[in-house]
Amino acid sequence: GKTYHMGQHGFARDAQFTVEEQDDKHIVFLLTSNEDTKKMYPFDFELRVTYTLINNLLSEHFTVTNTDTKEMIFGIGGHPGFNLPTDNGLTKNDYYFKFDPSMDHVKIPLKAPYLDWDNRSLLATDSMFEISDELFKDDAWVFELKQPNKISIRTDKSDYHINVKMENAPFVGLWSQYPKSGNYICVEPWWGIADTLDSDGQLEHKRGMNHIAPKEVWENGFTIAFHDKAK
Known part of the structure; x- marks a missing residue:
């Protein structure tokens, strides 16, 4: 019965977290509901984001x-971006995405800032597809995931590659800025998505949300493996 407003990608991205734990290999950031979050989001919560680094593997x-005393409805996700080395004559177009398992995936069209859910389609992602600025002229590529997935950023001109592994993320977004150009790419695991074109603005009706009971704890995450050995 009350309307709340927040910016793109929610409020946690702009909030001040505290460091709850830290050592040489991991760090835990904590965000707790407060007067500022209550202006945008009507639930009491604790959000912990833990980063763990083991050799070349980063876990988030x-x-x-x-x-809270009532059911909590929320979405959350990552927005990691990766530099694409362009030395030794390499360009952004020399890189490509590779999906594992090698199979078709459901693509949800984006009519920014909304998702066109009714026109989602099966897209061939069983082979690599090239990264370019023009690939993102209609904004992010959003896929619905049905099983564990690994998305790799690779090039045939060096051993440089990055693997983003998601055990049970229901969605992933692939993005880079357009029309401005930057030598980076984002692979974004999501447990929640943007509003659809037919959204009625009621949080309990929003697609892709997570529901947890009072005192319940929800956990999920993804890993990133870095490989940077040049040929």
Whole structure:
């Protein structure tokens, strides 16, 4: 019965987290509901984001605790971006995405800032497809995932590659800026998505959301493997 407003990608991205734990290999950031979050989001919660680094493997883990007395509805996701080395004559177009498992995936068209859910389609992602600025002229590529997935950023001109592994993320976004150009690419695991074109603005009706009972804890995350050995 009340309207709340927040910016693109939600409020946590702009919030001040505290460091709850830290050592040489991991760090835990904590965000707790407060007067500022309550202006945008009507639930009491604790959000922990844990980064763990083991050799060339980085894990990002989300822990959401419902500290409210009512069911909590939320979406969360990552927005990692990766530099594409362009030395030794390489360009952005020399890189490509590779999906594992090698199979077709459901693509959800984006009519920014909304998703066109009714026109989602099966897209061939069983082979590599080239990264370019023009690939993102209609904004992000959004896929619905049905099983564990690994998305790699690769080039045939060096051993440089990055693997983003998602065990159970229901969605992933691939993005780079357009029309401005930058030598980076984003692979974004999501447990929640933007509003669809037919959205009625009611949070309990929003697609892709997570629902947890009072005192319940929800956990998920993804890993990133870096390989940077030149040929």
